[in-house]
Amino acid sequence: MNIHIFIVPYDSGKRAERMGAxxxxxxxxxxxxxxxxxxxxxxxxxxxxxxxFRVEIKTSYELYRQLSSSIQENCTKGxxxxxxxxxxxxxxxxxxxxxxxxxxxxxxxxxDAHGDFNTPDTTxxxxxxxxxxAAAAGLCWKNLVKAIPAYRSVNPAHIVHIGGRDFDPEEEQxxxxxxxxxxxxxxxxxxxxxxxxxxxxxxLGSQIHDLYLHLDVDVLDPExxxxxxxxxxxxxxxxxxxxxxxxxxxxxxIHGMTVASYDPAYDRDGNTLRAIFELVHQALS
Numbered sequence: 001m002n003i004h005i006f007i008v009p010y011d012s013g014k015r016a017e018r019m020g021a022x023x024x025x026x027x028x029x030x031x032x033x034x035x036x037x038x039x040x041x042x043x044x045x046x047x048x049x050x051x052x053f054r055v056e057i058k059t060s061y062e063l064y065r066q067l068s069s070s071i072q073e074n075c076t077k078g079x080x081x082x083x084x085x086x087x088x089x090x091x092x093x094x095x096x097x098x099x100x101x102x103x104x105x106x107x108x109x110x111x112d113a114h115g116d117f118n119t120p121d122t123t124x125x126x127x128x129x130x131x132x133x134a135a136a137a138g139l140c141w142k143n144l145v146k147a148i149p150a151y152r153s154v155n156p157a158h159i160v161h162i163g164g165r166d167f168d169p170e171e172e173q174x175x176x177x178x179x180x181x182x183x184x185x186x187x188x189x190x191x192x193x194x195x196x197x198x199x200x201x202x203x204l205g206s207q208i209h210d211l212y213l214h215l216d217v218d219v220l221d222p223e224x225x226x227x228x229x230x231x232x233x234x235x236x237x238x239x240x241x242x243x244x245x246x247x248x249x250x251x252x253x254i255h256g257m258t259v260a261s262y263d264p265a266y267d268r269d270g271n272t273l274r275a276i277f278e279l280v281h282q283a284l285s
Contacts, residue, residue, distance in 0.1 A: 001284055003035060004079040005044040006070060008093075010054075010063055011086030019228050022217075022262035023084035026276065031084075034277050040284065045070055047093075056128050061144045064093035068149045071097025071256075080284065085260040088116055089132030091214045092148060098212060098256045100150025106255070107158035107208040108136065109248050111241065112216035113185070113232040115167040115175055122170035130171075133159070133214075137178065156180045158208050160200055162244060163188065163219035166232040185219070185235050193243040201251050211252040213245070213283055217262040217272060225272040228263035238275040245282045257283050 007027065011020035032042045047067050049059045067090060071081045075097070083094045099106060110116065116133040119140035123130060135141050138153025145151050156178035163185045167175070175182060181200050188196045217227035221235035236244065248254070259276060267273055 001039075002041045002077070002079045003043075003082050003284065004071075004074055005032070005042060006067060006081055006083045006094075007044060007046040008063055008067060008083060008085040008090045009046075010049060010059065019261050019263045020086035021264055022086060025264040026084055026259070026262070026273070029273055031277060031280070035280070035284070038281055038284075045074065057141075057144070060087075060089060060128060061141075061147070064090065064096070065148050067093030068096040068100065068151070072100040072150060075101060081256040082280065082284075083256070083258045085258055087129040087132075088112065088214065088216050088258070088260045089129050089135065090260060091132060091212070091258040092136055092145065092151070094256050094258055095136055095154065095212050096148040096151040099152050102210060102255060104210045105158065105208050106154055107204060107211045107252070108133070108154055108160070108214060109211055109252075110159060110161045110214045111163050111219040111236075111244065112161065112214070113164060113166050113218040113235055114216070114230070115161065115164055115171045116216075117161075117175045117178075117180070118168060118171045119174070122168065122174055124168050133161070134174070137180075139174075139178070158204065160204060162197070163236050163241070165234055188236060188240055188244070189234070193240055193247060197244060197247055201247065205251055209253055211248065211254050213248065213254050213257040215245075215257065215259050215276075215279060217259065217276060220272065220275060225275045226266040227272060228261055228266055230261075238271075238278070241275070242278055242282050245279050249283055249285065254283055
């Protein structure tokens with residue numbers, strides 16, 4: 001497979017030197033070579049803010065616009081966009097870029113400890129990155145998302161959220177009201193990957209065939225594979241996450257993928273790094 005890695009290290013606020021370091025850490029520790037050893041052709045592009053005056057919302061959406069444009073310019077020959085990002089909302093640029101290349105309805109498999117489905121009206125923290133999935137569904141920041149080249153909203157009924165366990169109350173209710181399918185980490189741990197996911201994926205597969213895969217590394221269990229300084233106990237074990245990705249890959253055409261919110265400072269033993277490599281490999285196999 002021909003893979004184009006888009007590096008989006010920007011992570012707003014004081015965390016910029018932390019989760020924002022994740023994309024380059026993955027590259028510096030052999031991700032490109034790992035993929036090439038598994039038979040892939042790989043090239044990379046770094047997406048950086050052009051305006052030196054950086055503000056969370058303004059700069060973030062500038063990056064999403066650049067990312068979407070770059071995907072459409074560079075992936076016309078069938079390259080697979082793999083986005084390494086400091087934060088989850090970079091997926092907005094990835095989803096929009098793919099929408100510009102493919103007219104088919106796009107679904108989303110969103111692996112994350114958190115909902116990322118807040119809006120400015122539901123959020124308790126005001127954290128922009130906690131609104132990325134809601135923005136992808138067209139529920140907030142409507143003028144900004146419309147300015148992302150080729151953006152079109154994703155039907156919430158075509159979104160499966162997997163591994164969640166830390167939602168704000170109104171956020172969780174909004175997910176339910178909008179028809180997003182929720183498969184919590186506890187359900188997967190208790191019932192197994194196959195039993196938890198297969199009925200949901202069968203239903204989704206009757207509606208769409210093309211999928212965007214989003215991996216927030218904190219979907220993993222922080223005791224086994226720590227991701228960042230937002231630990232949520234009871235996540236997916238690395239083997240379970242690999243099985244989840246494999247099941248999705250076998251049933252859908254994955255057109256793009258985000259790996260987000262990895263802070264290497266918390267990964268002292270390299271367990272999380274190795275898990276990310278394996279998850280990316282499974283998604284691309």
